[in-house]
Structures are given as C-alpha cells and as structure tokens.
Amino acid sequence: MRFTNLFTKTKREAPADEVAKNAQLLMRAGFIHKEMAGVYSLLPLGVRVVNKIANIIREEMNAIGGAEMQSAALQRKEIWGKSGRWDDEAVDIWFKTELQNGTELGLAFTHEEPLAAMMRNFVESYKDLPAYPYDIRTVFRNEPRAKSGVMRGREFFWKALYSFSVDEAQHNAFYEKAKQAYINIFNRAGIGEQTYLTFASGGSFSQYSHEFQTLSDAGEDIIYVDEEKKMAVNKEVYTDEVLADLGLDKNKLVEKKAVETGNIFSLGYKFSEPLELMYKNEAGELKPVFMGSYGIGITRLLGVIAEERNDDRGLVWPAAVAPFQVHIVVIGDDIADQANALYDQLQQKGIEVIIDDRNARPGEKLADADLIGVPVRVVVSSRSLEQGGVEVKRRAESEASIMSVDEFIASLG
Amino acid sequence: MRFTNLFTKTKREAPADEVAKNAQLLMRAGFIHKEMAGVYSLLPLGVRVVNKIANIIREEMNAIGGAEMQSAALQRKEIWGKSGRWDDEAVDIWFKTELQNGTELGLAFTHEEPLAAMMRNFVESYKDLPAYPYDIRTVFRNEPRAKSGVMRGREFFWKALYSFSVDEAQHNAFYEKAKQAYINIFNRAGIGEQTYLTFASGGSFSQYSHEFQTLSDAGEDIIYVDEEKKMAVNKEVYTDEVLADLGLDKNKLVEKKAVETGNIFSLGYKFSEPLELMYKNEAGELKPVFMGSYGIGITRLLGVIAEERNDDRGLVWPAAVAPFQVHIVVIGDDIADQANALYDQLQQKGIEVIIDDRNARPGEKLADADLIGVPVRVVVSSRSLEQGGVEVKRRAESEASIMSVDEFIASLG
Numbered sequence: 001m002r003f004t005n006l007f008t009k010t011k012r013e014a015p016a017d018e019v020a021k022n023a024q025l026l027m028r029a030g031f032i033h034k035e036m037a038g039v040y041s042l043l044p045l046g047v048r049v050v051n052k053i054a055n056i057i058r059e060e061m062n063a064i065g066g067a068e069m070q071s072a073a074l075q076r077k078e079i080w081g082k083s084g085r086w087d088d089e090a091v092d093i094w095f096k097t098e099l100q101n102g103t104e105l106g107l108a109f110t111h112e113e114p115l116a117a118m119m120r121n122f123v124e125s126y127k128d129l130p131a132y133p134y135d136i137r138t139v140f141r142n143e144p145r146a147k148s149g150v151m152r153g154r155e156f157f158w159k160a161l162y163s164f165s166v167d168e169a170q171h172n173a174f175y176e177k178a179k180q181a182y183i184n185i186f187n188r189a190g191i192g193e194q195t196y197l198t199f200a201s202g203g204s205f206s207q208y209s210h211e212f213q214t215l216s217d218a219g220e221d222i223i224y225v226d227e228e229k230k231m232a233v234n235k236e237v238y239t240d241e242v243l244a245d246l247g248l249d250k251n252k253l254v255e256k257k258a259v260e261t262g263n264i265f266s267l268g269y270k271f272s273e274p275l276e277l278m279y280k281n282e283a284g285e286l287k288p289v290f291m292g293s294y295g296i297g298i299t300r301l302l303g304v305i306a307e308e309r310n311d312d313r314g315l316v317w318p319a320a321v322a323p324f325q326v327h328i329v330v331i332g333d334d335i336a337d338q339a340n341a342l343y344d345q346l347q348q349k350g351i352e353v354i355i356d357d358r359n360a361r362p363g364e365k366l367a368d369a370d371l372i373g374v375p376v377r378v379v380v381s382s383r384s385l386e387q388g389g390v391e392v393k394r395r396a397e398s399e400a401s402i403m404s405v406d407e408f409i410a411s412l413g
Numbered sequence: 414m415r416f417t418n419l420f421t422k423t424k425r426e427a428p429a430d431e432v433a434k435n436a437q438l439l440m441r442a443g444f445i446h447k448e449m450a451g452v453y454s455l456l457p458l459g460v461r462v463v464n465k466i467a468n469i470i471r472e473e474m475n476a477i478g479g480a481e482m483q484s485a486a487l488q489r490k491e492i493w494g495k496s497g498r499w500d501d502e503a504v505d506i507w508f509k510t511e512l513q514n515g516t517e518l519g520l521a522f523t524h525e526e527p528l529a530a531m532m533r534n535f536v537e538s539y540k541d542l543p544a545y546p547y548d549i550r551t552v553f554r555n556e557p558r559a560k561s562g563v564m565r566g567r568e569f570f571w572k573a574l575y576s577f578s579v580d581e582a583q584h585n586a587f588y589e590k591a592k593q594a595y596i597n598i599f600n601r602a603g604i605g606e607q608t609y610l611t612f613a614s615g616g617s618f619s620q621y622s623h624e625f626q627t628l629s630d631a632g633e634d635i636i637y638v639d640e641e642k643k644m645a646v647n648k649e650v651y652t653d654e655v656l657a658d659l660g661l662d663k664n665k666l667v668e669k670k671a672v673e674t675g676n677i678f679s680l681g682y683k684f685s686e687p688l689e690l691m692y693k694n695e696a697g698e699l700k701p702v703f704m705g706s707y708g709i710g711i712t713r714l715l716g717v718i719a720e721e722r723n724d725d726r727g728l729v730w731p732a733a734v735a736p737f738q739v740h741i742v743v744i745g746d747d748i749a750d751q752a753n754a755l756y757d758q759l760q761q762k763g764i765e766v767i768i769d770d771r772n773a774r775p776g777e778k779l780a781d782a783d784l785i786g787v788p789v790r791v792v793v794s795s796r797s798l799e800q801g802g803v804e805v806k807r808r809a810e811s812e813a814s815i816m817s818v819d820e821f822i823a824s825l826g
Contacts, residue, residue, distance in 0.1 A: 005478050007544035007577075009535045033531050035485045041531065042483035044546075050483070065418050070455035070463070072448045073486075073551065074568050095487075095510045097520065099567075100557050107510065107520075118446050118454065122422045127772075131420035133457075138486065138551070144513050154512075155487050164420075359540075 001044075001324070003356040006030070008043045010368045021218060022307040023149025029315055029371045031306075031323075038146025038154035045372065046302065048323035048352075050157060053298050054136050056188045056320065057159045060181040064174070066132045066161050071114060073140070075106040079113045082274040093141040107140040112267065112293060115162045116275040123289060125280045126166050130174060134161035136298070148218065150303035151259055157299040163292040166279065168205070168268075171290045175266060178294050182212055182262050185296065190318025191305060195261065196232040198223050199246060205268025205290075207245075208237070212262035212296075214304050221260055224253040232258075259304050262296040315373030316395050325412070327374035328355040331362045331381035339380040342390065342405055351412060370395070378408065414457075414737070416769040419443070421456045423781050434631060435720040436562025442728055442784045444719075444736075451559025451567035458785065459715065461736035461765075463570060466714050467549050469601045469733065470572045473594040477587070479545045479574055484527060486553070488519040492526045495687040506554040520553040525680065525706060528575045529688040536702060538693045539579050543587060547574035549711070561631065563716035564672055570712045576705040579692065581618070581681075584703045588679065591707050595625055595675050598709065603731025604718060608674065609645040611636050612659060618681025620658075621650070625675035625709075627717050634673055637666040645671075672717050675709040728786030729808050738825070740787035741768040744775045744794035752793040755803065755818055764825060783808070791821065 008030035018024050018034065026032045031046035042050055058068065074097075080086035086106070088094055095107040108114070115133060122128060136159045143154050150156070161178070165171040179197070186195040194215040202208045213223050213232060222235040226248055233242060233253070243250055272278070272289040281287050309316045319325065326346055330339040339355065346353040354374065356365045362381075369377045379391040384402060392408055393400035403411065421443035431437050431447065439445045444459035455463055471481065487510075493499035499519070501507055508520040521527070528546060535541060549572045556567050563569070574591070578584040592610070599608040607628040615621045626636050626645060635648040639661055646655060646666070656663055685691070685702040694700050722729045732738065739759055743752040752768065759766040767787065769778045775794075782790045792804040797815060805821055806813035816824065 001480075005480055005545075007480055007532070007535055007541075007546050009541070033534070035487065035527065036489055039485045039487045041485045041527070044480040044482055047481050047483050067414075067418055067420055067457040068460050069457055070460050072452045072454045072568055074448065074452045074553070076449055095518075097508045097510045100555055105508075114448065114454070119420070121446070122420055128420075128422070132418075133420050140487070142513055155485055 001354045003354060003358050006044055006354075008045070010371050018149065019147055020149030020151065020303075020307075022151060022303040025310055025315055026150065026302070026306050029373070031302075032150060038143055038152065040150055040153065040299075045323045049302055049317070049321055050298055052321045052323075053189055053301050054157075054159070057185055057296060057298070058136065060185050061132075061134050061159065061161055064132070064177045064181050065130075066134045069133045069135060070137055071108065071111045071135045073108050073138070075108050075114060077104050077106070079117050079275070080106065083113050083271055084274075085113065093143060095140045095142045109139050109141045110293075110295075111135060111160060112162065112271045112291070113275060116271045116277045116289075116291065119164055119277055119289070120275070123164065123277065123279050126282060129164055129166045129279060129289065130170055131164040132161055132174070134159060134294075148220065148303070150299045151218065151307070152220070153299055156297060159296045159298060161294040163294070164277070165290045165292070166281065166287070167290055171266065171292055175264065175292055178264050178292075179210060182264065182294075182296070186212060186214070186261070188320055189301060189305065190320055191261075191301075191308065194308070196223065196225055196230065196258070198232040198234050198258075199237060199242070200234040200263070201237050203265070203267065203270060205270070206266040209263060209265045211260050213258035214261045214308070215256050216259050216304055216307055217257050218307050219257040219259040221258050223256055223258045225256050226252055227254065228252065232256075259300065261301055261304055264294045265292060267291040267293055310373070313367070314371030317373045317375060319375045322373070322375050324352045324354045324374045326351055326353040326376045326378060327369045327372065328353060329362075329365045329369055329377060329379045330355065330357055331365070331379060335380055335382055335385060338385060342378070342380060345405070345409065349409065376412070414767045416767060416771050419457055419767075421458070423784050431562065432560055433562030433564065433716075433720075435564060435716040438723055438728055439563065439715070439719050442786070444715075445563060451556055451565065453563055453566065453712075458736045462715055462730070462734055463711055465734040465736075466602055466711050467570075467572070470598055470709060470711070471549065473598050473601075474545075474547050474572065474574055477545070477590045477594050478543075479547045482546045482548060483550055484521065484524045484548045486521050486551070488521050488527060490517050490519070492530050492688070493519065496526050496684055497687075498526065506556060508553045508555045522552050522554045523706075523708075524548060524573060525575065525684045525704070526688060529684045529690045529702075529704065532577055532690055532702070533688070536577065536690065536692050539695060542577055542579045542692060542702065543583055544577040545574060545587070547572060547707075561633065561716070563712045564631065564720070565633070566712055569710060572709045572711060574707040576707070577690070578703045578705070579694065579700070580703055584679065584705055588677065588705055591677050591705075592623060595677065595707075595709070599625060599627070599674070601733055602714060602718065603733055604674075604714075604721065607721065609636065609638055609643065609671070611645040611647050611671075612650060612655070613647040613676070614650050616678070616680065617683060619679040622676060622678045624673050626671035627674045627721070628669050629672050629717055629720055630670050631720050632670040632672040634671050636669055636671045638669050639665055640667065641665070645669075672713065674714055674717055677707045678705060680704040680706055723786070726780070727784030730786045730788060732788045735786070735788050737765045737767045737787045739764055739766040739789045739791060740782045740785065741766060742775075742778045742782055742790060742792045743768065743770055744778070744792060748793055748795055748798060751798060755791070755793060758818070758822065762822065789825070
C-alpha cells in the first residue's frame with residue numbers, strides 16, 4: 001500500500017478524552033477512530049490487523065470442523081423470551097430498538113438463542129450431529145462504563161462458535177479440541193506466553209468454565225497464576241476447595257491483573273431445552289442437544305496486543321498480526337525509482353509492504369514508522385544506496401544495518 | 414469443504430411465509446436463514462458467495478485508490494443533527510436505540526455524516542486530498558415492508574465508498590473512474606449484460622446521479638433502456654427534456670423492471686459544509702471539501718443473481734461468485750478412497766471444492782448438487798471408474814461426459 005492512499009494521519013499527542021493506553025496508541029498511530037466512548041471505527045491499518053487476527057482464528061476453527069456463517073444482528077423477542085434472557089433485568093447490556101409497526105427488537109450481544117432456534121431446521125437425527133457453526137461479526141453490548149479503549153467496546157468484533165452435540169461425551173471431545181485451538185490462536189497471535197488457561201465459574205452442567213486470560217496491568221480481572229503449570233484460577237472461584245480440586249499449591253500462585261481474551265463454556269441443555277432443539281437417537285428417542293459456546297474478542301485482542309506490545313516510540317506488532325511486514329521509508333526525491341522498484345519486487349513476492357512516498361521530512365517519516373510499528377523498516381536514501389543498498393532495522397531492535405536489496409529480500413525468508 | 418461439516422440441509426419445499434423467489438431458492442439450498450421479514454443470517458454457502466462478491470468489489474475499489482475501513486454502526490445524534498438527517502421526519506428508516514444514561518443513538522443506514530466528521534482529523538490542506546475511504550459492512554434500514562427477500566433487507570451487507578476532493582474537477586475525474594470500476598464489478602460478477610448505467614435524479618451539484626440497474630421482473634424500479642447505447646433512464650427523470658439532454662430517442666427505449674444494485678452520487682458540499690470539513694488551498698484560503706458517495710448492495714447482488722440465475726432444478730451460479738467451483742458427488746461406499754484422493758488433489762491445486770461425503774441416496778445427492786448450483790459437478794462411482802474416470806457435468810449444460818481424472822483437472826484450466 002502507498003502511504004498517499006492511506007487517508008489517515010498520525011498524531012503526536014494522545015487525545016484528551018481517552019484514558020486507555022491501547023486506544024491512545026491506536027488513535028495516535030491511525031488504526032482506529034473514536035466515535036464515542038466504547039465505539040470505534042477501524043481505519044485501514046486497524047482493518048488489516050483485525051483481518052490478520054480473524055484469519056488466524058478462522059483457520060483454527062475450520063481445522064476443528066467449524067463452518068463460518070454470519071448471524072443477523074437484529075433479534076426477535078419471542079426467541080429470547082424462551083430462555084428468559086430478553087428481560088433487561090436478566091441481561092442488563094441489551095441495546096433495544098423497534099420496527100415501524102412497534103415490534104420490539106434487540107441487537108445481538110451473543111447468539112445462543114437464535115442459533116439453537118435455527119438449528120431446529122437442520123437437526124432431526126443423531127446423524128445430523130455434531131455441528132459447529134461460527135460467526136466472525138460485530139456484536140453490541142450496552143456497557144454502563146466504557147473506559148478500556150477497544151478492550152471493552154459497546155460495539156465490538158468477535159468470533160463465537162457454538163457446538164451442538166448428541167451428548168456430553170461427544171461434547172467433551174470437541175471441547176478439548178477447542179481448548180487446544182485457542183492455545184494455538186494465542187500463540188500464533190504473539191501473546192501466547194502471557195495468556196493463561198484459567199478456571200472460572202461454570203454452569204449447571206460443568207463445575208468450571210475456561211477463560212483465556214492475557215496478563216495486562218490494564219486488565220479488569222484478577223487471576224492467580226501457576227507459571228510452571230501454565231494455568232490460572234479466576235478470583236471468582238479462588239477457594240481452598242477449588243485449589244485442592246485442581247491440584248494447585250496456594251504458595252506457588254501469583255496474583256495478576258489480566259484481560260479475558262477468550263472463553264469456552266459447556267452449556268449443556270440450558271438453551272436447547274427451552275428452545276426445543278431435539279434430535280432422535282439411534283433408538284428413535286427424542287433427546288435434547290448438548291450445547292457449548294466458544295468466544296474470542298477480536299477487537300479486544302487488537303487492544304491487548306497494542307497495550308502490551310509497545311515502547312516509548314509507539315507500537316511493536318508481532319509479525320503474525322502486523323498490518324504490513326515491511327515499511328519502506330523513502331528519503332530524498334532522487335531515489336523514487338529505486339524505492340518503487342523495491343516496493344514492486346516485494347509486492348510480487350507476496351510480502352505485505354507499505355511505502356512512505358509522502359513529500360515529508362525524514363524525521364517525520366521515521367517517527368511515523370516507529371509509531372505504526374511494522375516489524376521491518378527499510379530506509380532507501382541516496383546515502384544508503386552509496387553504502388551499497390538499503391538500511392534495514394527491525395522495530396524491536398535498536399541497530400540498523402546496510403544490506404543489498406537481494407540480501408534484504410533473502411533475510412525476509 | 415466436506416458436506417458433513419456443513420451443518421445445513423436443503424429443503425424440497427419453499428418456506429410458506431417467503432414470497433420472494435430469491436429468498437425461497439437461497440433458503441431451500443441452504444445459503445440463508447430467515448430470522449424475520451427482511452432479516453436473514455448467511456449460512457456457510459451464503460457467506461462464501463458474499464465473500465466472492467465482496468472481494469471483486471474490494472479489488473476494484475483498491476485499484477482506483479480506495480482504502481478499506483470499518484465504520485461503526487452506532488451513531489451519535491449530534492453529528493446527524495448538523496445535516497438535518499437525524500429527524501425521523503427527514504429519514505424515515507432509522508433504527509434508534511439508547512445508552513443506559515438515556516443518550517439517543519442511531520444504527521447507521523449510511524455514513525456520509527460520520528465520515529465527514531472523521532475526515533476533519535485528517536484533512537488540513539489540499540495536500541491531504543483526495544481521499545477515498547470505503548466500508549464493506551452491515552447497515553440497517555427500518556423498511557416498512559420487506560417482501561423482496563435479500564434484495565431489500567432491514568439489515569444488509571453493502572460497500573460504500575466516500576470521495577473527498579478539492580473541487581468539482583478533481584471529483585469528476587474520480588467519478589468517471591468509479592463508473593468504470595462499477596461496470597467492471599457487474600461484468601465480473603456475471604450480471605454485466607443485464608445491468609444498465611441509468612440516469613436518475615441528482616442533487617444540488619449535479620443534474621443526474623447514476624444508478625446501476627439490473628433487469629429483473631422482481632425489481633421495484635421502472636427504467637427505460639436503450640439496448641444499443643447500453644444506457645437507461647429511471648422513470649423518475651423520464652421526460653422529453655431529459656431524453657433530449659441525453660440524446661436518447663424515445664422510440665428506441667424499452668420499459669423494463671429492474672433492481673438498483675449500485676449508485677454513484679455527486680454530493681458536492683451538502684455534507685462538508687454543515688459538518689465543517691474544510692481544507693486550505695494553495696493560496697491559504699479555507700474551502701469546503703467536495704464529496705461523492707458510491708454504494709453497492711452486496712446481499713442485494715446475492716439476491717439478484719439468485720433471482721436471475723436459476724432453472725427448475727435450482728441455482729446456477731456464475732463461476733466468479735459461486736460458493737465452490739467443483740462439487741464432487743460420491744456414489745457408493747467402496748469408492749471413498751478414490752473420491753477423497755480427487756478432493757485432496759483439487760484442494761492442493763487451490764480449486765475450491767465441496768465433496769458430498771454423506772451417507773445418502775444417489776438421487777438426493779444429485780438433486781442437492783443441482784439445487785446448490787456449483788458450476789461443475791463430478792460424480793465418482795464404481796460405474797464411472799469402470800468407464801475410465803469420473804462423470805463431469807456443467808451445471809448450465811445437460812450433457813455429462815466421462816473423463817480421466819487428469820483430463821478433468823486439465824479442463825478446469
């Protein structure tokens with residue numbers, strides 16, 4: 001991409017009304033635009049990071065049998081009335097609206113009820129199960145406070161998979177696969193090391209649910225971490241009884257602040273029974289479907305990574321989620337041809353590259369490259385060409401080195 | 414993809430409460446699920462078609478300098494109050510909602526106002542223009558009636574690009590490029606032949622706007638078509654004066670029903686003035702930005718293509734937007750290995766393929782293949798193998814032929 005096609009601009013100062021570091025950095029660097037507290041538009045750089053995260057998730061969900069769909073946002077009262085979740089007293093973060101004829105509608109904050117209702121069209125017999133539809137879409141939550149930037153949005157992007165199984169055993173086998181897929185996702189997104197499988201409160205069908213908590217001082221959750229076992233316990237279930245049950249030693253646990261970046265949950269018959277999602281087993285008996293849900297906050301991940309991967313000069317993206325792999329900084333008017341040739345060569349090799357072709361001061365271009373945080377910066381200037389090539393610096397390192405163009409391309413692997 | 418990972422099922426009968434042919438076919442074939450009138454979820458097959466259409470649009474928008482963003486759905490009253498479009502009397506298709514503190518919000522039905530407001534952060538001088546942000550996202554319209562299936566949704570997927578130019582001349586140059594990009598999109602999506610550039614009513618800055626109208630008996634618009642000149646006039650501006658202005662001969666025009674699948678519009682200063690989106694020209698004078706908007710209904714295109722590309726056995730997708738290129742029908746238990754080998758071989762070549770690996774009757778599998786409408790059907794059975802290969806039939810043709818696997822793969826080009 002050419003910088004001159006990017007309609008955004010970086011800012012030197014953080015916006016006055018934004019307290020969260022992740023949003024401050026993402027706004028300064030031109031990844032997001034704030035519409036109001038808790039509501040952000042994604043700018044082109046932000047769209048690219050979100051797509052990278054979404055594609056990692058998509059690959060891992062498809063690998064365990066998931067099938068991507070796109071649920072509707074507008075929701076009917078009748079369906080949610082069956083589970084008891086329509087009432088604002090039961091769910092206090094609904095956005096509600098209505099049709100012109102006065103019919104009340106809700107904006108989806110999740111999709112257990114509509115998906116259970118939809119699956120009645122497709123599930124008759126045990127042969128139609130298991131089924132694993134998933135959404136990658138925007139959902140809406142009317143949060144009373146929204147001060148954590150994109151880590152807690154009123155409108156946010158997530159992935160939600162719902163599992164439909166014949167029984168608890170079939171469910172449990174998938175649940176374990178989903179757990180591993182989540183571990184893969186956080187590892188691939190570059191925050192695996194500080195993300196912990198965390199035991200949290202369950203429901204009627206399981207003693208625990210599992211959260212994926214990413215350590216961050218900006219987090220709203222308190223967890224107790226066993227670093228050796230790479231697991232944690234959420235404060236809400238942090239009792240001697242639970243620790244004994246999980247075989248954890250209180251003396252080895254460290255209290256940490258963390259952000260819930262994902263969760264997986266055994267729902268059992270909580271939604272299939274009220275929504276009458278049944279199947280016939282081999283004996284011809286009608287049985288309720290066993291459900292599970294598996295969420296992961298995509299814009300929340302964007303926020304956590306921004307919050308945790310930065311330095312005093314700006315963002316430092318892990319390569320797998322970076323908006324581009326290479327950021328070319330062109331210094332001087334006389335070397336446009338050489339810089340464009342490098343740009344074309346990288347594009348042809350399928351390497352995602354942004355070229356700063358603006359008519360701007362070198363200092364401004366270098367500062368913007370640091371603020372945006374693409375993994376590899378390449379300066380093309382008459383000085384670098386005299387020295388035999390281009391000046392290459394990794395964002396996470398401080399030393400630059402001169403390489404020939406061929407050496408540089410080979411170094412990208 | 415494996416059919417057994419697709420959680421949907423085809424239906425022999427159209428749903429009783431659905432009158433639109435496009436929605437009937439898309440529901441029967443498992444592309445969409447109806448949540449309520451005008452609100453549909455996309456099932457995996459539908460997601461694939463929508464992604465195909467969206468990617469064609471994305472490529473054409475990027476080629477003319479567009480930069481993809483993702484605007485928010487939740488909208489603030491203050492911004493829309495400035496243009497006068499907040500009032501329900503001015504815009505009668507708003508969905509409104511509110512924050513817990515009572516602040517009124519709207520659900521975006523378009524984004525001129527928020528984008529003009531956002532661009533104030535990025536536009537100071539003529540050097541910051543032109544700019545071409547675009548969205549591919551869901552928007553909401555509280556339609557009083559919704560009887561045209563996915564051709565007129567209350568919640569629908571669209572592309573909207575907004576252009577920001579220094580003056581009318583810079584705007585017009587882009588407008589012409591956008592017009593050509595739209596022609597490319599409809600051609601690539603397989604409905605170019607029946608899509609007409611149509612003159613419709615303009616605004617304060619242009620006598621006409623341009624619609625792209627796709628001929629369909631299910632259409633809600635009436636247009637007058639000059640087939641030779643490949644242009645049309647919307648009924649709303651069909652006067653002798655307009656025909657003379659456009660150099661059209663009334664006797665050569667044919668009245669047709671059509672669906673507005675796209676439109677491009679010169680907005681001038683209609684939004685930049687009330688929202689105070691200004692720039693400094695070379696002389697240092699403050700000037701308003703000249704705006705344009707360019708919409709295209711993605712789920713509407715899905716609907717029109719379904720409505721217009723079908724026969725009595727089901728859907729007949731143009732290859733460029735088909736959910737898969739090849740549909741393998743496995744007949745008999747004993748040939749699973751050969752069928753899976755073909756599936757793997759096609760996948761490795763990057764050909765999008767679905768394999769019907771269900772334990773179902775041959776007649777059901779063949780009928781489903783026709784209903785779903787993938788361009789090439791390949792039957793793998795012990796009979797086809799005895800005859801030397803696989804039985805290949807194009808969806809749009811009636812004759813099947815036996816080919817060796819190598820011949821078949823070569824035939825895909």
